[in-house]
Amino acid sequence: MPPEDPAPTEELLQIQIAIELDRGRKIAEIASEFQVPERQVRNIARSAGLLESKKSSSGRKRLSEEEKEILLGRIEAGEDPGELASGVGIKTSTLLRWCRVKEIEVPRRLEQLSQKERQEIREMLEEYSWKEVAHAYRLSPEALEALKEPAYRKLDSSVLAFLYELFKENPKISDSKVLESAGQLGIEVTKEEVGSYRKRLRDMKRI
Incomplete structure (x- = not known):
């Protein structure tokens, strides 16, 4: 050595x-x-x-055409290509290449969406059917389910109360100021959650 x-x-x-x-x-x-x-x-x-x-x-086995079709179908249904590839002992790049050959669009997972896209999708879901939105943004079923629910619903009551007081005191306060105030108190909240709760309060005519 x-x-x-x-x-x-x-x-x-x-x-x-x-x-x-x-x-x-x-x-x-x-x-x-x-x-x-x-x-x-x-x-x-x-x-x-x-x-x-x-x-x-x-040691990798050669997959039959039937096995390939099954894998591609699972990807179309929203399963992660990396996990599927690992499970059958092939490279993720190989599986993605098969998708391109078959003109299969790989659904996007939640973590692949930017904060801006998540906000856009939530707004779109209020006006259009979930099928139209899922197709437009190529969403996986898991991502769609997560985005159907408003972001603020993940927050506990103490954080919601904190945000409500801020918005009530100053309805035009910027998201960055809200995040700054929250950070000073050790409160963890995202810009997406802040915007979601602000919209909810406006819809309810609370601010």
Whole structure:
């Protein structure tokens, strides 16, 4: 095994060996060329994750067309491509490539949506059917369900009371000022939640 803090020349040697390994050359060839023991080359390969990657790739099974169709159908239904790919032992990029070939749009999960998009979607859901909104924004079922509910409903009563007092005192207070005031008191609240509750109070004509 190489020392933990190798000299520059030895570090350079390890880098050169790793490059050759990544090119797919055999361990014996590299050991002979650089005049080092095969065990040292193998250790470098293991440290770089090259031995494991080759082993895992060779162990992947070839999926039938029927199995591919089932996977693509599950993606269309909103399941995560990364989790599906991991479950069957293929690369996520491979699964996404199949989606492109079949012209399947991968539904977007909640964490893939920006705060601005989440706000837009919630506003759209008040005017249009959930099917139209889901199609327009390519939403997964989980993302749609999460966005159907107003953001402020995740807040507990103490936070809602704090926001209500702020809005009642100054209905035109900016979101940034609200977040600043909340932060000073150690209250965790997002801009999306602030905007959602402000809208709710306006709809109820409380502010």
